[in-house]
Amino acid sequence: MERVMNVGRSCILLTIGGKNIMLDCGMHMGYNDERRFPDFTYITKIEKLTEHLDCVIISHFHLDHCGALLYMSEMVGYDGLIYTTIPTKAICPILLEDYRKVTVERKGEQNFFTPEMIKTCMKKVVPVTLHQTLQVDDELEIKAYYAGHVLGAAMFHVKVGQQSFLYTAPLPQPVLSRVTVIWSRFVRFYLVTVFVSPATTEVRHRDHSFGPVLNLVFALGRAQELCILLEAYWDRMNLKVPIYFSLGLTEKANHYYKLFVTWTSQKIKETFVQRNMFEFKHIKAFDRAYIENPGPMVVFATPGMLHAGLSLQIFKKWASHDLNMVATSTIAALIICR
Incomplete structure (x- = not known):
């Protein structure tokens, strides 16, 4: 059995308790035009994007989950805060700079991101430690838990009043992960309203190889x-x-x-x-x-x-x-x- 999924441009807008939460802001590596980034005009075509978002959360550092941050913050004009873990904030600029170099220096694209834009964007990122409850505003709070997908990947429990949901990076991998079933225990313990997890590519092949x-x-x-x-x-x-x-x-x-x-x-x-x-x-x-x-x-x-x-x-x-x-x-x- 073979299952092939199109991976990229992960960006979920979830409304709960009157709050708009953006979960990840990724890009699609298969495109070189406007299709590589999420279409933020679905949120607003005239007003400033910041006015329509109460919180932006990045689950981990892969570009299909964070690659559109520069576009959203420096070109579309989002100037609100972005929440992610300490390792994710440390590694994100490296991937973004590598992507910028490939696009500008190798492919010759004009009017693209600059190193200064990366620095400015990262100043808007609030580093989160595990099990730390952050009060975004009077009603909205978030708390990060270990996910294990990659270094620094996190599950985020988002709570607005009596409503809540759990958002996670793709489920843990065996070596780097400290937990394997924590998300299911978490859902049972906190009785979250919604459990959200993105799917990733999985392709299965034949059982034997005699070459590279x-x-x-x-x-x-x-x-x-x-x-x-x-x-x-x-x-x-x-x-x-x-x-x-x-x-x-x-x-x-x-x-x-x-x-x-x-x-x-x-x-x-x-x-x-x-x-x-x-x-x-x-x-x-x-x-x-x-x-x-x-x-x-x-x-x-x-x-x-x-x-x-x-x-x-x-x-x-x-x-x-x-x-x-x-x-x-x-x-x-x-x-x-x-």
Whole structure:
């Protein structure tokens, strides 16, 4: 069974108790025109956007959930506050600057974001710690809980009077997560009015591969989890098949995962005292020349949605060979030549 979903431009406007809450403000990586950003004219065509929003919440740092922040704040003109966790606020500017460089310096697009716009936008972001109750106004309060999707990803409990809802990033992943069923317990305990969670891409493929495996990942989050899993598996099985990851954002991501190790799972935190689990011995930097190498290998490449960049280049080269595999899950990445 195969299920393919179109991921991007996550932006939900929810009205509760007379309050308008925007949940995430993402972009669609598959477009290069106005379609890449949410159409805010659905909210208002004449008046200032700020007047129609009581709160903006960002669940995590992936561009399909935060990539339109600059457009909304610096071009559309939203000047209200934006709430997210401390790691998300720290990592968001890195992804936004990388996206800006690709769009302006490589693609040559004019009248786009500037580095100053990123700094101005980030000044509007209020960092939130876990279990901290923030009173947005006299009636509206928010509280963040650990989600585990990626570093700093959070569930937000939003309460207006006697009404409330829980919004979360996509559900937790096994390695970086400290919890797996907290959201269901939370819903039962607080009796929230609504539970909101975005869906993400999941593509299932055949069970065996005797050639290279292209693993589609986001540079931050999924790549780190898969690297940890494969490191342990390669050690246990004494495998010699090479593992590579593309350079760039992944290196920066490792720095932030080390910096915010307390936001990872209990196992990683306990192991960190003896060994940094983000220092990989089996996983090496990928060179584009390796695309021509014969035999099995596992390659982590971005972007995860296969719309451009290195992942698309590798896919075009390997797709015509029956023995090769494209993977978007941990299990598929582990099924290689034995």
